[in-house]
Amino acid sequence: MHPQLAPPTRLPWIAQVLLLGWLYFFTGWLGLRIPSIGSHITLIWLPTGIAIAVLLRWGRRNWPGVFLGALLVNLSVDAHLGLAASIAIGNTLGPLLAVLCLSRGGFRPAMDRQRDVGSFIAASAIGMAITSCCGVASLYFWGRLPITELQTSWLTWWMGDIIGVFLAAPPLLTLERSSLSHLTKERRTLAYWILAACPVAWLAFFQDYSQSEHVFPLAFLTLPLFTWAAMRFGNAGASLIGLTFSLIAIWATAAGHGIFHSKDTHTSLFLLWSYMATITLTGLMISAMQAERRQTEITLRESEEKLRALYELSPLGIALNDMSGRFIEFNEAFRRICGYSAEALKQLDYWKLTPKKYSQDEARQLESLERTGCYGPYERLCPNSVLGAMLNTVADRESRHGCPEFSAFSCPTGSAHAQTEELAVFCA
Structure with a gap:
């Protein structure tokens, strides 16, 4: 009443x-x-x-x-x-x-x-x-x-x-x-x-x-x-x-x-x-x-403000990129993990930060995305990292070619540039 x-x-x-x-x-x-x-x-x-x-x-x-x-x-x-x-x-x-x-x-x-x-x-x-x-x-x-x-x-x-x-x-x-x-x-x-x-x-x-x-x-x-x-x-x-x-x-x-x-x-x-x-x-x-x-x-x-605060303050690096691998947005934790400045990181893409040993895994995930509309979940660990997360998302079959994907990165905060350091990557 x-x-x-x-x-x-x-x-x-x-x-x-x-x-x-x-x-x-x-x-x-x-x-x-x-x-x-x-x-x-x-x-x-x-x-x-x-x-x-x-x-x-x-x-x-x-x-x-x-x-x-x-x-x-x-x-x-x-x-x-x-x-x-x-x-x-x-x-x-x-x-x-x-x-x-x-x-x-x-x-x-x-x-x-x-x-x-x-x-x-x-x-x-x-x-x-x-x-x-x-x-x-x-x-x-x-x-x-x-x-x-x-x-x-x-x-x-x-x-x-x-x-x-x-x-x-x-x-x-x-x-x-x-x-x-x-x-x-x-x-x-x-x-x-x-x-x-x-x-x-x-x-x-x-x-x-x-x-x-x-x-x-x-x-x-x-x-x-x-x-x-x-x-x-x-x-x-x-x-x-x-x-x-x-x-x-x-x-x-x-x-x-x-x-x-x-x-x-x-x-x-x-x-x-x-x-x-x-x-x-x-x-x-x-x-x-x-x-x-x-x-x-x-x-x-x-x-939106609450989610934005969680995104910005998360200790887990989070990045948003399109299907070509170009970074659309990323939080401060992800930038620190990569070791680049924000301006330099915007010039790179997902593939430049992915070690070549995972190329076959990426190809299988992209094939699954094309076939089922789902990307992941799967994980990649570096020997020095014990942190992790498993994310999962479903892409829209009709618009997946333009649909962005989330990538979550985790590794020790003192790592060097991603080209030379294996990152722990959990992708979905």
């Missing part, structure tokens, strides 16, 4: 609960200003995302704040206490279930892995299904919703809750000091991005298309901007930009502008929902893939 993040401030538990309740109430009150079905169901419900993020970061013990905020926001739309309490129970159970699934699944709040994004989507969908079932059942039980509208109401409730999770939770989960520092370092690129985004946002969200048809494809103009942001600014930057663009699109659509505004309010809201879900999930997935790529590069670089 991934450990829960500690709260950013040392607030008492009751203060955390009250703060969460106030945030839930305020964002919920704003969300109900654009109802989709009746006065209790909206297609954009940010409080669920805030609840999941806070419960993940501050701990599940803060669930009373979710219940309190949900209760107050439902009482504010003329719901009686029984209806408001039953809806608040569902609004509390959904985020709690989502957080429980994420915690047990090894979810990392930084969402720097593709599996984290997938887990986040799945847990959100499951948790919000519970919220939708409780909410719609409550409205039906208390006579606020006819049976003919149950299916549409459930789907609208679920869509509103899950888009709220996608929009509000990622910025709250990924925003850390390190991500803010990264955004600060990229402030020049961010300024260029804003310069490019402003005309695109105006064209997509504020231009009046009331007399035009088939303008929805203009929404694709914003996708390159989100791809750029996700690749450059990371999860925190991408989620913040996705939230900002979504809020702008909501405000412009509510004011009667942009490509999502239409005479049919429900159609307009569903198109807007589809757009927000697409850009948010696209940004999260691209950012996660970028983070995984960077982590892979770091791991490979560290591994």
